Amino acid sequence: MKIESAAFLDKAREFLEKAADMLADEWPDEAGRAAYLAGLHAAQALIFERTGKMPKSHRGVQNQLQRVTRHEPLFDPQLSAFLGRTYNFKAIADYETGPGPRVSRDQAEDAIAIATRLIAVIEALIASAA
Numbered sequence: 001m002k003i004e005s006a007a008f009l010d011k012a013r014e015f016l017e018k019a020a021d022m023l024a025d026e027w028p029d030e031a032g033r034a035a036y037l038a039g040l041h042a043a044q045a046l047i048f049e050r051t052g053k054m055p056k057s058h059r060g061v062q063n064q065l066q067r068v069t070r071h072e073p074l075f076d077p078q079l080s081a082f083l084g085r086t087y088n089f090k091a092i093a094d095y096e097t098g099p100g101p102r103v104s105r106d107q108a109e110d111a112i113a114i115a116t117r118l119i120a121v122i123e124a125l126i127a128s129a130a
Helices: 003-022 030-050 058-068 078-096 107-128
Strands: none
Touching: 003 030, 003 107, 030 058, 030 078, 030 107, 058 078, 078 107
């Protein structure tokens, strides 16, 4: 595994742990945001491992992840849609004020579960290529 890929996976695991802690502290918006970032960093690990390059935007990571996993049977539709679906959680946590949209506890729990699986699948894909 490339050093950069390992660093992205470490960061993904760190954000996954933060997500669980935030949910335990009753901060579902922040837990959803952290779950998204865990998935984003895991995606960056796979992208860098396979291409040696890193997209510069969130959308670029989403698009490139779709390209590098297009023919991967382990990447089911739920994993493929994760970043696009949960980017909104980051936006809610970062920008929303007042009584606007919120991330529910159930949504945050679901995001954490899928991020956990996403990280595990990406680790397996990287390990199988070694």
